Amino acid sequence: MSEAAETAAPEVPSEPIMSVADAHALMTSPGTPFAMEETEVRGLKMRVWKEAKQNLRELFSVVKDHGDQEFVVYEDDRMTYAEFHKAAIALSHILKDKYGVQKGDRVAIAMRNYPEWPIAFFAGAIIGAVMVPLNSWWTGEELEYGLEDSGTSIVFVDEERAFSITPFAKRLGIKSVIAARASKLPDTDATVERFEEVLCPHADYAKLPEQDMPDVALDPEDDATIMYTSGTTGRPKGALGTQRNICGNVVGLGIAPVRQLLRYGQPLPDPENMPKRSMLLSVPLFHATGLHAILCGNLTSGNKLVMMFKWDPTRALELIEREKINSFGGVPAMVWQVVEHPDFDKYDTSSVVSVGYGGAPAAPELVQKIKTLFPASSAANGYGLTETSAASSQNAGFEYQAKPESCGPVLPVCDAKVVDENGNELPTGSVGELWIYGPNVVKGYWNKPEATAESFTDGWLHTGDLARIDEEGFIYILDRAKDMLIRGGENVYCVEVEDALYSHADVMDAAVIGIPHKVLGEEVGAVVQVTPGSSVTEGDLQTYVRQHLAAFKVPVKIELRTEPLPRNANGKILKRQLREEWGLV
Structure with a gap:
């Protein structure tokens, strides 16, 4: 292992020297790369990045x-x-x-x-x-x-x-x-x-x-992208992104890395002499992270992107060594596969200075694992959706080490709040649905006014995620309000898989639930009530679903029952009871 890999990153100082709010105020002051200004966006007042490209x-x-x-x-x-x-x-x-x-x-x-x-x-x-x-x-x-x-x-x-x-x-x-x-x-x-x-x-x-x-x-508000996200109706919805959405994201990428240095009294990088980086592109470009953050972000900086035919942790380690990769990541599952690879020590990974991930829940112990195996690196995670044009909050470096369960505070141009079922803002620390507001939030859903009305209120995006926000503004994602699971960073809406199962002639009822998986986060499972006398098998139904949906949505386990599935008085399937029966709760 090279000398660079043996150089340990500094321990996190005991206390930050300034608040997040003070750091943001300093970073976004006039004349800085992160300067903000207020403007009107689609009839709403918003803070925007002053230095962002317009299109x-x-x-x-x-x-x-x-x-x-x-x-x-x-x-x-x-x-x-x-x-x-x-x-x-x-x-x-x-x-x-x-x-x-x-x-x-x-x-x-x-x-x-x-x-x-x-x-x-x-x-x-x-x-x-x-x-x-x-x-x-x-x-x-x-x-x-x-x-x-x-x-x-x-x-x-x-x-x-x-x-x-x-x-x-x-x-x-x-x-x-x-x-x-x-x-x-x-x-x-x-x-x-x-x-x-x-x-x-x-x-x-x-x-x-x-x-x-x-x-x-x-113009900044001209349509730029339609990126599809799975929909609760069983049909994907096209999130309509603007020129401002995608260009502003490029500026916001630098917030967390700089903020954590500022708050913990560390030297700041010289923006005029930033070294060119080499990054391993491990996520699909059809994702907001791949397109908005990685492709556009690295293109702006003049960095090198190293692509793979498909994700493979062994090939990733080979490319890290061959191309002297400085940064890699993706969803947490990919990072776990690299750090727990049986041949990890056979490869020179000393060039790695940054490991970033998001798109799925990350176990707090992952940051410590990264710190041990890549001692000269800084770990980072973040939170965002297709509808927020990639990251809307970030947690990096010393801040991430201090609060590894959090996905960080929202970007300075954004606002976040936790609300009850009626959309009323809850007090600090309360658990409710997370709403996000800012110039990174898309216009709505392409050709779906009803779905747009359900998910957007006066510019606020209803994320569908249950969260709490602490007194410093750090967000903690606790659960998903929507009936959805995330397999290796891919959203799988349960109703989409249930609809596919329902369409089989031998299926009377179906419920899809997530099965915890250390690497993928979750896998798809299903409980199905079949018609009397049916001879359909688990394999038959898996093959049937595979004909209609992408492979990552096919249940890895399907339990066949002849009795009705448990439902409450309103007729809703009791998925928590099914999870208990499977020993998942």
């Missing part, structure tokens, strides 16, 4: 400044910022001129994390297209819904998604399915093209001409 065109414009520095590494492919800049602009002109994509048109991406993903995203974004990142784990049926609901005109895919989408692409009026890195294409009457023929092969990016972006005017 994705402005955000993309910084790419050219990073020149020949490496931007993306994937297997043996390496793409510089200069190559990325040329490729994205060239593709933006093709989208506009060849396919007629205009501001407001929807352009989808349904592919695994390939270097073509960010090229496609920014090519559409800089001409004002509303980008629709679709979950590449979805089945063809789920992808069909997302494409039809969004009204997508062009979709970028990988080989597997090309075969999933083409059966219905023509019916949906999709102009072209553009497939990256496909060894073969489906035989179909839909228009399917190779990414490398639409643009050019990766090796030729550097030969593309220098061009200006197509001239398109974008």
Whole structure:
């Protein structure tokens, strides 16, 4: 192990020297990188980041400044910022001129994390297209819904998604399915093209001409993204994000790392001389964390992103050593898989200086494990949803060590409160539903006014999570008010799986519950009442659900019963009783 890995991080000082409120006031004062100003957003007064880029065109414009520095590494492919800049602009002109994509048109991406993903995203974004990142784990049926609901005109895919989408692409009026890195294409009457023929092969990016972006005017409140999140009705909902949502998130990323140093009297970094970092991209780009925080955040800083074909902890350790990774993370499950890997000590991980995670509950002991194995690093977690455009609160470094059960205070531009069932704010320390307000909260749900009205009140997002907020403003997520579980960072709404089970002819009743899992957080379990005389098996139902829903939503355990499931006087299934019967409470 190198000398750097043997250098222990300083112990957390006994007490902070200033409050969170005082630190935020100092950090956001005029003239600082985190300066704020008040403005009107959709008729509501909000604090916004004064230095934030106003739209994705402005955000993309910084790419050219990073020149020949490496931007993306994937297997043996390496793409510089200069190559990325040329490729994205060239593709933006093709989208506009060849396919007629205009501001407001929807352009989808349904592919695994390939270097073509960010090229496609920014090519559409800089001409004002509303980008629709679709979950590449979805089945063809789920992808069909997302494409039809969004009204997508062009979709970028990988080989597997090309075969999933083409059966219905023509019916949906999709102009072209553009497939990256496909060894073969489906035989179909839909228009399917190779990414490398639409643009050019990766090796030729550097030969593309220098061009200006197509001239398109974008405002901060223009639509930018539709990102789908599972819905309580069984159908995913498209969270409609704005230019301000995604660009503001980039500024907010730096709050917790700086605040914890300030509060504990530690030297602050020089923003003019920040070293370039190398980050392992372990989460999907179709997630708000992957897109908003990691892709856009690192692009702005000129950092290197190292992609993986799929998540694998052994490959992660290999890449940490090979690429001298400074930062990695994802959901807690991924970090656990790395830190508990049987061959961990065989790899040089001394380059790691930051381990960050979110998207699912994290055990408090994880921060101590990180501190032991990566002594020169700082651990961080955070809380956010698709509807808050990634993180709305952060906990890092000394603050995280002091309060490892918390996901930190909200960002200075945000407000948070805990409310009762009638939306009335509760006193400090009380448990209730967490509501969040700020410029990072999305407009609402695409084409779903009723769902929007249910989840948004005067700019406040009803998170559906039960929480308490302490006297310093630190948030503690205690449970989920919505009937949902989180498996490895993926939201699984129970009703979605229950609906799939209900649609089977042999199922009379169904209840989905979470099964605790150390690595994944939770797995999907189900209790089902079958019809009299049914011969259906657990395996039959698992196969049936797999035909309709993504693999991560398929129950790993299904208990078959012939008796009715327990219900209360109002007819609601008593899931707590089912958990007790399974020994989970």
